[in-house]
Amino acid sequence: MYKYNDFDSAFLAERNRQFRTQVERRIDGALTEDEFKPLRLMNGLYLQLHAYMLRVAIPYGTLNPNQMRALALLAAKWDKGYGHFTTRQNIQYNWPKLKDVPDMLDALAEVSLHAIQTSGNTIRNVTADHFAGAAADEIEDPRPIAELIRQWSTDHPEFQFMGRKFKIAVSGASNDRAVLKAHDLAVQIVKNDEGEVGYQVLVGGGLGRTPMIGKVLNEFVAADDLLPYIESVISVWNQLGRRDNKYKARIKITVHELGLEKIRELTEERFAQVRPTFGGADQALFQDIQRHFAAPEFRDGGTEGFDAAYDSDPVFRAWADTNLAAHKAPGHAIVTISTKKHGATPGDATAEQMREMADIAEEFAYGELRISHEQNVILPHVHKNDLPAIHARLKAADLATANIGLISDIIACPGMDYCALATARSIPVAQEIATRFEDLKMEHDVGHLQIKISGCINACGHHHVGHIGILGLDRAGVENYQITLGGDATETAAIGTRTGPGFAYDEIVPAVERIVATYLEQRESAEEEFLQTYRRVGMEPFKAALYPASEKKVA
Numbered sequence: 001m002y003k004y005n006d007f008d009s010a011f012l013a014e015r016n017r018q019f020r021t022q023v024e025r026r027i028d029g030a031l032t033e034d035e036f037k038p039l040r041l042m043n044g045l046y047l048q049l050h051a052y053m054l055r056v057a058i059p060y061g062t063l064n065p066n067q068m069r070a071l072a073l074l075a076a077k078w079d080k081g082y083g084h085f086t087t088r089q090n091i092q093y094n095w096p097k098l099k100d101v102p103d104m105l106d107a108l109a110e111v112s113l114h115a116i117q118t119s120g121n122t123i124r125n126v127t128a129d130h131f132a133g134a135a136a137d138e139i140e141d142p143r144p145i146a147e148l149i150r151q152w153s154t155d156h157p158e159f160q161f162m163g164r165k166f167k168i169a170v171s172g173a174s175n176d177r178a179v180l181k182a183h184d185l186a187v188q189i190v191k192n193d194e195g196e197v198g199y200q201v202l203v204g205g206g207l208g209r210t211p212m213i214g215k216v217l218n219e220f221v222a223a224d225d226l227l228p229y230i231e232s233v234i235s236v237w238n239q240l241g242r243r244d245n246k247y248k249a250r251i252k253i254t255v256h257e258l259g260l261e262k263i264r265e266l267t268e269e270r271f272a273q274v275r276p277t278f279g280g281a282d283q284a285l286f287q288d289i290q291r292h293f294a295a296p297e298f299r300d301g302g303t304e305g306f307d308a309a310y311d312s313d314p315v316f317r318a319w320a321d322t323n324l325a326a327h328k329a330p331g332h333a334i335v336t337i338s339t340k341k342h343g344a345t346p347g348d349a350t351a352e353q354m355r356e357m358a359d360i361a362e363e364f365a366y367g368e369l370r371i372s373h374e375q376n377v378i379l380p381h382v383h384k385n386d387l388p389a390i391h392a393r394l395k396a397a398d399l400a401t402a403n404i405g406l407i408s409d410i411i412a413c414p415g416m417d418y419c420a421l422a423t424a425r426s427i428p429v430a431q432e433i434a435t436r437f438e439d440l441k442m443e444h445d446v447g448h449l450q451i452k453i454s455g456c457i458n459a460c461g462h463h464h465v466g467h468i469g470i471l472g473l474d475r476a477g478v479e480n481y482q483i484t485l486g487g488d489a490t491e492t493a494a495i496g497t498r499t500g501p502g503f504a505y506d507e508i509v510p511a512v513e514r515i516v517a518t519y520l521e522q523r524e525s526a527e528e529e530f531l532q533t534y535r536r537v538g539m540e541p542f543k544a545a546l547y548p549a550s551e552k553k554v555a
Contacts, residue, residue, distance in 0.1 A: 001064055001368065002147045002292040004112040012109045015116065019043045020102035027099060042160075044115025045101060049420050054093045054101060055118040056108060060128035060146035060170070061089035061371040061378075065358035068369055070111040072354035078104050083354070085339060085347045087411060087462055088167075089127045089371045090118055094418050116154060121162045123153035123234070129171040129178045130372035133295060134334050134380035136326040139189045140197060142172035144290045145226070148282065149187075151289075152227055159234060163241040163249035166234060167206075174491070179373060181205045181214040181493035182465060184251045185233060192220050199226050203233060203263065204255035207459035211495045212252040215260050217267065225275065227282045232270040236263065296366040296381055298329040306384035309391075316391050318444075319402040324387070333387065335365075335379040336372070337394060338401040338409065342438040343431050346412045347375030356397040364390055373462075374411055376404065406443045407451060407516070408434035411462055415455025415472065422455035424472025424479040425505070429453055432509050437516075446516055449530040450489070465489040467530050468515060469496045470508065481508045485515070485542055486534050497539060499546055514545040 004012075019039070026036040033047075040046075046053040056071070063071075071091055075083045078100045079093040086092055096104060108114055118125055126146045133141040149168060153159065159166070171178040172189035180186035180202060188200040199221045205214025221229050240258065242248040255263050309316050325334040337357060340346050349357075357377055361369045364386040370378035382390065394400040403409045410433060413419065415426030430453055437443050452466030456473070463469035469484035481503050484496030503511045518541050523533045534542070 001062055002059075002289060008112070009109070012112075012114055012116075015043070015114070016102065016105045016109055019105065023098060023102055038120075041120040042116070043101075043105065044118035046119060047420070048094065048418050049416075050418070051095050052098055052101070053418070054096050054104060054115060055086070056091050056093070056113060056115050057118045057125040058089050058091060058113070058371050059150050060126055060132065060143050061130050061373075062128075062132075062143060063369045063371065064111075064367055065362040065369070067111045067113055068354050068358035068361070070107055070113060072351040072358070073107060074104050075354065076351035082348050082350045084345070084414065085349065085371050085375045085377070087373045087375065087413075087460060088118075088125055089130070089373055090125055091371070092414075094414070119165075120160075121164050122160050123149075123156065123166045123168065126150050126153070127167075127169045127178060127183075127373060129173055129176075130370045130374075130378050131177055131325060131334055131380060132172065132370075133293065134327055134329075134332075135173050135175075135177075136328045137175050138173045138328065139191060140172045141293055141295075142170040142187070142189055144286065144293050145187060145189070145199075146170045147289050147292075148227060148286050149230065151285065152231075152282070159238065162234075162238050163243045164246060166237075166251070168230075176489075176491040176493070177372075179462065179465065179489045179493075180491075182207055182211075182462070182489065183214060185230065186214055187226070187230075190220065196222075198222050201226075201229065201233070204252045204260070205493075206250050206252040207462060207464045208250070209247060209457045209459075210250075210253065211459070211464040212256065213493050213495065214252075215255065217260065217264055224280075224283050225271075227286075228275040228278050229267070229271055232267050232274050233263075235274070236266045236270050240266075295329075296368075298332060298366075298381065299383055301331060301383065301385065303331055303384040306387050309388040313388075315402075316388060319391055319400055320387065322402045322406065323404045327381070329381070331384055333382055333384050335382050335387070335390065336404045337377040337379065337399050338403055339376055339399075340403060340409050340434065341398060341401045342403075342408055342434045344434075345427050346410050346430050349377070353397050353399055356393065357399070360390055360393055374409070376409075403443060405448045405450070407437050407446055407449045408443060410434060410451045410453060411466070412453040413455050413460035415453075415461075419455060419460075421458055422472070423457075423474040424455050424481065426453045426455040426461055426472060429470060429472070429481070429505075429508055433512055436509055436513070442516070445526075446520070447526070447529055449516070449519075451512070452487070462489065463487070464495050465493065466496060467534070468512060470512075473502065475502070479505045481505070481511075483508075483511060483515070483546070485539060486531065488531060499539065499543055501547070511546055515542055518542050518545040 202214040365379040412430040454461035487496030
């Protein structure tokens with residue numbers, strides 16, 4: 001993991017000092033809320049429905065135990081005892097008092113965390129594959145690239161007040177676990193025909209009111225050209241992007257309006273100008289950064305303890321079957337800790353749970369944790385013989401739900417319970433769906449099925465790329481939920497197709513039940529997953545189940 005140097009610490013201390021003064025001026029009335037707004041947004045502070053909300057960056061989703069304990073401290077001391085992990089690998093605190101925010105930021109700085117560029121029209125927190133550095137299908141750990149981009153983009157003078165926000169994701173694996181094609185810009189580590197490692201660069205992805213799948217701008221950028229190439233892309237968009245309409249200001253609209261070839265041409269022109277200005281300084285920095293991401297010294301030993309528990313304990317076996325993933329080191333596994341207990345708020349963790357996860361990581365997981373865009377917590381490196389003990393600890397902390405990838409492992413934005421932009425509730429819908437299928441004991445029979453829920457058109461819940469996507473809208477003061485089917489957040493990314501008219505709040509769970517029942521009827525075998533069945537049979541069987549001819553739904 002990257003460790004702050006003296007410059008990093010001094011920079012953060014000065015930023016926090018400045019913001020403390022700005023908060024004091026707001027409280028004593030020297031600044032109006034309108035004057036304060038751009039200052040607070042530069043420091044991750046929003047004004048939501050009921051209170052301020054502080055969004056803390058977790059760069060590329062990576063934490064050490066002390067950092068997780070600091071997140072727990074913020075929840076316990078200055079909030080209501082919990083935090084909310086987001087689809088941007090951040091954590092949000094929904095109830096801080098304005099006077100306490102500077103103290104919260106200082107507590108974060110003590111463990112090298114901050115809230116800079118988690119909001120505003122700038123380059124946001126860089127996200128990454130949550131299995132980075134551990135995955136068996138990985139070419140290289142992408143986190144050094146993410147850290148290089150983070151350092152370069154922080155307070156970059158050209159990119160602090162752009163037409164709209166800009167989101168970047170990186171991955172080094174063949175399987176896309178970072179939703180690369182839904183980002184403004186994405187970096188995929190690849191190898192060319194000569195076996196050289198380089199980077200495929202994608203642009204123009206994004207969800208929201210105009211969902212689009214990212215396109216390949218450059219198949220192979222050499223390692224020493226990546227940062228000047230990224231700067232060239234963003235610089236071109238920053239000059240050409242729409243500023244007359246915020247809904248058309250994202251790079252996906254610029255790519256759509258000008259065409260990919262024109263963007264490629266302009267990027268190459270700008271790259272020829274930008275590249276000489278770097279002078280190799282970025283590569284020297286990158287080499288220094290890479291030293292911080294050396295893999296742990298994985299311990300040897302057999303897996304007899306794991307094998308015995310797996311054979312004798314059905315509860316442990318069910319958890320292992322759903323919540324473990326293949327690791328690159330023999331005898332090890334990647335653990336995903338579900339924050340989606342049936343009936344709970346997806347993505348929420350209490351201060352006590354955060355402290356317990358920190359302790360487990362310190363004791364068993366080489367001192368590393370990750371936050372996934374799916375709002376779960378990852379122990380990336382665990383020896384299999386330690387898994388029975390970890391499972392017991394998680395069970396005691398109410399964190400051992402065995403549902404990763406199943407229907408209750410739902411992504412959901414905060415919706416109208418918290419967000420000032422939301423037009424409908426998300427959290428209660430997710431809770432009711434999860435509880436319903438737990439009551440029916442159908443989850444494991446249904447298998448891999450991703451439901452994603454957004455409470456407004458901004459799509460923070462990634463509903464467009466859910467196998468089943470749910471979008472909550474306001475229709476004449478009444479909540480109405482549209483359903484899309486066939487979305488895909490992986491390397492075969494696709495935007496879901498709307499089924500038809502929306503459903504009232506009390507109709508949405510029964511509608512999901514009918515979709516699942518149709519899938520179970522249509523699938524050719526238990527091994528055929530929902531998305532495979534949908535792609536084979538198409539929309540019509542599901543529409544027939546959702547909209548019987550004798551019924552009329554609200555449009």
